[in-house]
Amino acid sequence: MATTIGFKINKLRKDKKLTLDELATLADSSKSYIWELENKEPPRPSAEKLGKIAKALGVTIDYFIGDQVSVEDATDQMFYRKYRNMDPDMKEKIRKMIDLWDDE
Secondary structure, three states: OOOHHHHHHHHHHHHOOOOHHHHHHHOOOOHHHHHHHHHOOOOOOOHHHHHHHHHHHOOOHHHHHOOOOOHHHHHHHHHHHHHHOOOHHHHHHHHHHHHHHHOO
16 A cells, blocks of 8 residues: 555555445545545645545544554544434434343
8 A cells, every 4th residue: 555544545445345436426426536536646625525434434534544443443533523413312222232241
């Protein structure tokens, strides 16, 4: 891989079994743009584009630009952002589900 950002995008895409076309569609981008990010030096994605790619891959932008952010941490951060925006009833359902797991 040409770059750290490109390597991370490529690895996550492949881990999630997504093609270039599929990721491009999810990230509102083009196949060639995703390919360039994965393979060209240096990639210069805008924050908006990188944010869409991160969301499509289920992580935060921090995962791509930070050296110390693991996939698990970025995935947890993305989940928490979604959780914070849920309505109170949905949050309560999720808390109850988690409580059920704790009882086992």
